[in-house]
Amino acid sequence: MTPEEYVLFALSLAQKANHKDIKGNPFVGAIVVDEKGAVIGTGYHKIWGSKHAEVYAIEEALAHTPDLTKCSLYVTLEPCSHHGKTPPCTDLIVQSGIKKVFVGSLDPNPKVSGFELLKQKGIDIQLIELKEALELNKVFFTHQKKQKPFVAVKIAATIDGKIADHAGTSKWITNEQSRAYLHAHIRNQVDAIVSTAKTVIEDQATLNCRIAGKEAAEINAVIIDRTGSLLQATNNGHPIFYKRSHTQLYIVTAPSAVDKNVALPSHTSIVEIDFNSKGQVNLEMLGKKLLSLEMYNVLVEAGAMFSSFLLEQNWANELHYFMGSKLLLDAGGLHAFFGTDHKNLTDSKNLSVISAQTLGNDIYLHYAIDSL
Amino acid sequence: MTPEEYVLFALSLAQKANHKDIKGNPFVGAIVVDEKGAVIGTGYHKIWGSKHAEVYAIEEALAHTPDLTKCSLYVTLEPCSHHGKTPPCTDLIVQSGIKKVFVGSLDPNPKVSGFELLKQKGIDIQLIELKEALELNKVFFTHQKKQKPFVAVKIAATIDGKIADHAGTSKWITNEQSRAYLHAHIRNQVDAIVSTAKTVIEDQATLNCRIAGKEAAEINAVIIDRTGSLLQATNNGHPIFYKRSHTQLYIVTAPSAVDKNVALPSHTSIVEIDFNSKGQVNLEMLGKKLLSLEMYNVLVEAGAMFSSFLLEQNWANELHYFMGSKLLLDAGGLHAFFGTDHKNLTDSKNLSVISAQTLGNDIYLHYAIDSL
Numbered sequence: 001m002t003p004e005e006y007v008l009f010a011l012s013l014a015q016k017a018n019h020k021d022i023k024g025n026p027f028v029g030a031i032v033v034d035e036k037g038a039v040i041g042t043g044y045h046k047i048w049g050s051k052h053a054e055v056y057a058i059e060e061a062l063a064h065t066p067d068l069t070k071c072s073l074y075v076t077l078e079p080c081s082h083h084g085k086t087p088p089c090t091d092l093i094v095q096s097g098i099k100k101v102f103v104g105s106l107d108p109n110p111k112v113s114g115f116e117l118l119k120q121k122g123i124d125i126q127l128i129e130l131k132e133a134l135e136l137n138k139v140f141f142t143h144q145k146k147q148k149p150f151v152a153v154k155i156a157a158t159i160d161g162k163i164a165d166h167a168g169t170s171k172w173i174t175n176e177q178s179r180a181y182l183h184a185h186i187r188n189q190v191d192a193i194v195s196t197a198k199t200v201i202e203d204q205a206t207l208n209c210r211i212a213g214k215e216a217a218e219i220n221a222v223i224i225d226r227t228g229s230l231l232q233a234t235n236n237g238h239p240i241f242y243k244r245s246h247t248q249l250y251i252v253t254a255p256s257a258v259d260k261n262v263a264l265p266s267h268t269s270i271v272e273i274d275f276n277s278k279g280q281v282n283l284e285m286l287g288k289k290l291l292s293l294e295m296y297n298v299l300v301e302a303g304a305m306f307s308s309f310l311l312e313q314n315w316a317n318e319l320h321y322f323m324g325s326k327l328l329l330d331a332g333g334l335h336a337f338f339g340t341d342h343k344n345l346t347d348s349k350n351l352s353v354i355s356a357q358t359l360g361n362d363i364y365l366h367y368a369i370d371s372l
Numbered sequence: 373m374t375p376e377e378y379v380l381f382a383l384s385l386a387q388k389a390n391h392k393d394i395k396g397n398p399f400v401g402a403i404v405v406d407e408k409g410a411v412i413g414t415g416y417h418k419i420w421g422s423k424h425a426e427v428y429a430i431e432e433a434l435a436h437t438p439d440l441t442k443c444s445l446y447v448t449l450e451p452c453s454h455h456g457k458t459p460p461c462t463d464l465i466v467q468s469g470i471k472k473v474f475v476g477s478l479d480p481n482p483k484v485s486g487f488e489l490l491k492q493k494g495i496d497i498q499l500i501e502l503k504e505a506l507e508l509n510k511v512f513f514t515h516q517k518k519q520k521p522f523v524a525v526k527i528a529a530t531i532d533g534k535i536a537d538h539a540g541t542s543k544w545i546t547n548e549q550s551r552a553y554l555h556a557h558i559r560n561q562v563d564a565i566v567s568t569a570k571t572v573i574e575d576q577a578t579l580n581c582r583i584a585g586k587e588a589a590e591i592n593a594v595i596i597d598r599t600g601s602l603l604q605a606t607n608n609g610h611p612i613f614y615k616r617s618h619t620q621l622y623i624v625t626a627p628s629a630v631d632k633n634v635a636l637p638s639h640t641s642i643v644e645i646d647f648n649s650k651g652q653v654n655l656e657m658l659g660k661k662l663l664s665l666e667m668y669n670v671l672v673e674a675g676a677m678f679s680s681f682l683l684e685q686n687w688a689n690e691l692h693y694f695m696g697s698k699l700l701l702d703a704g705g706l707h708a709f710f711g712t713d714h715k716n717l718t719d720s721k722n723l724s725v726i727s728a729q730t731l732g733n734d735i736y737l738h739y740a741i742d743s744l
Contacts, residue, residue: 158720159693159739160709161533165717173717312701319699321531325739326720327691329684331711337532339703345537345545348530348698356735358728365735367531369699 006033006074007104007128013044014053014076014136019189021047024296026107026140028053028077032061032098035070049085058096069097076104076133079114090114094121101125104133108144139297142317148287151194152318153300153307154186157336158326163304166332168202174324177359184211186320187219191295192250195302197225206239207301218247220295224306225251226275228258241265250293252281283315308338311349311369318368319351325361378405378446379476379500385416386425386448386508391561393419396668398479398512400425400449404433404470407442421457430468441469448476448505451486462486466493473497476505480516511669514689520659523566524690525672525679526558529708530698535676538704540574546696549731556583558692559591563667564622567674569597578611579673590619592667596678597623598647600630613637622665624653655687680710683721683741690740691723697733 001009014029022045030053032041041064043056054075061068079089079101093101101123103115118125134141139150156174157163164170172179187193187209195207200223209217221240223230230238230251240249244267251258255272264270271289274282290298299320300310310316351367358364373381386401394417402425404413413436415428426447433440451461451473465473473495475487490497506513511522528546529535536542544551559565559581567579572595581589593612595602602610602623612621616639623630627644636642643661646654662670671692672682682688723739730736 157533159691159723160711161529161707166714167716169717171717308701311699319531323737325723325725326717327683327709327723327741328715328717328720329680329709329711330713330715330717332714333711335533335707337699337701339532339701339705342538342704343700343702344539345530345541345543345698345700348700351531351697351699351733353697353730353733353735356728356730358725361723361725363725363728363735363737365695367697 003102010074010076023048026137030054030057030075032057033072040064054089072100073098074102078107081114081117082111090117104130149290149298151316153316154320156322158328161336162328162333163336164334165330174322175360175362178322178362190299192220192298194222194300196306197229199303220247222250226254228253304338321365323363375474382446383448395420398509402426402429402447404429405444412436426461444472445470446474450479453486453489454483462489476502521662521670523688525688526692527708528694530700533708534700534705535708536706537702546694547732547734550694550734562671564592564670566594566672568678569601571675592619594622598626600625676710693737695735
């Protein structure tokens, strides 16, 4: 096996973790390989705050043989060099006697400089940067580098790019398979769904996760609602106030928009964020706030105006585009995308296809947005 | 093998013909199978006006054995019962002594009633209607039933459904692979490209077929040009007047819009068709005219207004939708589709996916339009 193949093997271990268990931490896998090429230790980062992948792999290798001086360590992410919840992995690597380390990706966290530190300690350390390793930790890399969650925008439109007809009807633009896919493969993967009060009120949206044969599952909801309109009496009993046990409904208002003494429904919180004179939420503040609330990976399901605002502001990392099989040809339908000013074709954003598939006669396109 | 499998085998023969050789005639394949299940005669319709598939198959079978009374004939389309360019196949079938016939699709031509005629003659004839047989002759069935060519509309748009930015720039919405696909797999399959003078002039379009490594190939062009603007002096030397040897440029004008005594460029003709008060061409007249000019299968590459007009008028059988990987978010870009009035979501046209594929980061979607 080549070093790259060993790193890919470590990556397959890394993927065993559940993103909800590791919270904002990265997926990491590690293996120790002896001089004959045998894997004598394996590990992956399982739970936030617990042992790192390297620790499991080295402990298992040491149980196998006390002398690791001829062994190599393959780890999917640069080993940590600082005291966090656990002691630095670099110390353990040096103590273990391992002389050769292969790393699948660098850690953007400025506190982590394990690569340089191990090199200084005389360890032969090489970076084999794999796109699979970067992809696996796209959420981690985004919040580390950009101080904002990883954001995917979901849009469901007709073939002619409308999200509703002239009368506002959007049920149903896409077929049952598309809607089932959204719940089973997208909604259930995120820490929260972000929407706007306007969309949630118009659509009477619940924003939970409904999978056939299972009880509806809760999802954190973050509703951009400058004036706190969801809290008005007319919206008492709105489906988004469904009974929650372990998630929260965050209503993002302008500072002091809502009287702090007002009694909120259970599992509902106000999050105060600045809005600009155009009524647009301050995304930098929102991003940091969402991270502080442990929402690292969010899905935006909102109207064209808010979705396009996020896309224009380079706040969206990915696009989930569901194209139904209807051709509306309506003079008054709502377009899926909204441009605030003139842009030239040469200034377009370029997207890359992550996957493309048919769901019956619907098309589901999953794009990465290259600018990020 | 089941009867269905024998019909599918006959269908595979039918597909061997080139649509340009058979002109407006159908693709037809036929086989004669003896009582042991052996195929002893095969044939397909090769060239317009020449022998039908049944004739080849029966002649080959008779060369093998003089007695076909225990044989079955499988033919993908209902045998003809009238004197056209060739004598009726029903006569030949009866004379051959074949007692059992399986038919893959009925002929919509009212002159053809071979199915009933053979039944009356005591032949055990069964219809095994296969969607593959209908699909193969979609062009033939369309012009027989609707007195119009089979029409596919091609649209190339950004992810946000724009065919040009606010400045009219459309080069290039799609990537090289998409453009190459259009020429190699779509343009080269049609009898003509239909466009409008407005689009052709704005885009300085040639509308020929360019395939890498080959000389550019001619294609008939039909340009909807009510006032004959392409013939104005300002458009002398327009690329659409390229040197032709075996194709024609048809300029579709309103009656008497162009002086009949004016000298036309070579291989250029005026086709006079009525236009209504909105400036829209009379599609019924246009359809019949195109058939009379042996254009059975046309590709429309025009602007949003004309393409959407054809879609609204149920004149389009298929849609080739190329979605580039650019997200323009331009407030002024041109939408790919155009609605003239309010329509409800429930009144949308429903399209079916024929194929969906990625071409690099572009998506190519080939749809059938269900209403036809």
